[in-house]
Amino acid sequence: MARLVLFLLSLLTGSRHARRELAWQQAGGSYGSNPVMPRTDPDGSGLGPDGWPDRPVSPARPEPGGPGYARPPRRRRIPRWAKWAAVIATGLIFRKAVASIALVALSAALHVVGLNVHLPSIRFGWPWQASTSVVSTTTTNTDLGPWVLQKIEGISKPALGRVTFNFLFTHKVSKSIGPWPCWYAATFYAVGYASATVDLNPGTAWWAPATGHYALRVLTRPADGKPGSVAVSMVLPQPQLPQSVNDVTINDLPSKPVATQHSWTYPGFGCGVLLRPQFAESVLYAQAQQMAFYKSTHVPQITRPLISAAETEATQTIRDSFIQPTVNAFGYTLASFAITWTKAVS
Numbered sequence: 001m002a003r004l005v006l007f008l009l010s011l012l013t014g015s016r017h018a019r020r021e022l023a024w025q026q027a028g029g030s031y032g033s034n035p036v037m038p039r040t041d042p043d044g045s046g047l048g049p050d051g052w053p054d055r056p057v058s059p060a061r062p063e064p065g066g067p068g069y070a071r072p073p074r075r076r077r078i079p080r081w082a083k084w085a086a087v088i089a090t091g092l093i094f095r096k097a098v099a100s101i102a103l104v105a106l107s108a109a110l111h112v113v114g115l116n117v118h119l120p121s122i123r124f125g126w127p128w129q130a131s132t133s134v135v136s137t138t139t140t141n142t143d144l145g146p147w148v149l150q151k152i153e154g155i156s157k158p159a160l161g162r163v164t165f166n167f168l169f170t171h172k173v174s175k176s177i178g179p180w181p182c183w184y185a186a187t188f189y190a191v192g193y194a195s196a197t198v199d200l201n202p203g204t205a206w207w208a209p210a211t212g213h214y215a216l217r218v219l220t221r222p223a224d225g226k227p228g229s230v231a232v233s234m235v236l237p238q239p240q241l242p243q244s245v246n247d248v249t250i251n252d253l254p255s256k257p258v259a260t261q262h263s264w265t266y267p268g269f270g271c272g273v274l275l276r277p278q279f280a281e282s283v284l285y286a287q288a289q290q291m292a293f294y295k296s297t298h299v300p301q302i303t304r305p306l307i308s309a310a311e312t313e314a315t316q317t318i319r320d321s322f323i324q325p326t327v328n329a330f331g332y333t334l335a336s337f338a339i340t341w342t343k344a345v346s
Contacts, residue, residue, distance in 0.1 A: 148216055163194055163305050183262065183263045192248060199240075227331050229332060
């Protein structure tokens with residue numbers, strides 16, 4: 001279409017140029033500025049040797065830069081207003097395609113910098129494809145699911161569900177001195193720190209269509225400048241509790257005992273000197289860590305909040321960082337998102 005407009009403009013300007021050239025050529029005739037002068041014999045008769053009038057002879061044209069030289073008129077190019085008119089006409093004809101590409105580029109740029117801004121949705125299409133807009137809409141909605149799933153498959157395996165809890169533990173040392181039993185015990189206060197692990201991407205086999213672990217439904221489609229809406233549901237393995245004692249740490253090391261107990265010989269020389277120096281800080285930390293690991297895997301008052309915190313953080317991470325920005329980039333909003341947790345791992 002743009003080429004057609006430019007071709008018509010060139011015809012208009014080209015015809016004017018042709019008329020100018022014709023006028024310039026006629027300037028050498030009898031009606032121009034340089035009239036044709038007939039060649040005459042010395043006797044002034046104007047006849048040739050054979051008695052016939054000789055052909056006219058044009059006087060020599062002045063050389064460029066010399067006296068009497070007239071510069072030929074400069075050829076005019078396409079006027080600037082004609083160029084702008086052609087650009088505006090092209091933009092109006094292909095306005096839908098240009099607007100669609102501009103919105104996609106802007107949405108991608110906002111997504112890269114981490115901004116979730118809702119932009120109006122304009123479907124890409126050529127002027128002659130107005131009748132096939134319904135087909136294009138259906139194709140876009142079908143491809144939205146794989147795009148979101150591709151984002152989910154790029155998630156790593158973070159440790160989620162952090163819980164802090166406090167507890168008491170007792171450290172006891174005993175050793176007989178001859179016939180006398182000697183033991184010393186102390187109770188300490190400690191603060192444990194544990195975290196559960198959620199596998200946000202169990203693998204390609206987990207997301208196979210036959211498993212039903214992922215579903216995206218288009219509720220409404222974008223229309224009249226309003227965004228569409230989608231619903232996403234997923235199934236993930238249940239969060240895992242700490243798997244080893246190394247998954248648990250002690251925030252506050254025990255400094256002094258809350259209470260002490262000892263045998264009848266204490267604080268005599270035997271038990272006080274022989275046993276009490278064995279309460280080393282490393283020994284106390286190892287015992288407190290072992291106790292915290294047991295509580296974070298067996299005590300319901302700790303395991304339930306730990307699993308709940310892991311599920312909440314996993315849901316927020318997948319929804320806010322992966323699914324919602326992706327559907328927003330395609331002109332949709334996330335109407336609902338749900339995760340079902342299962343113990344079965346396939």
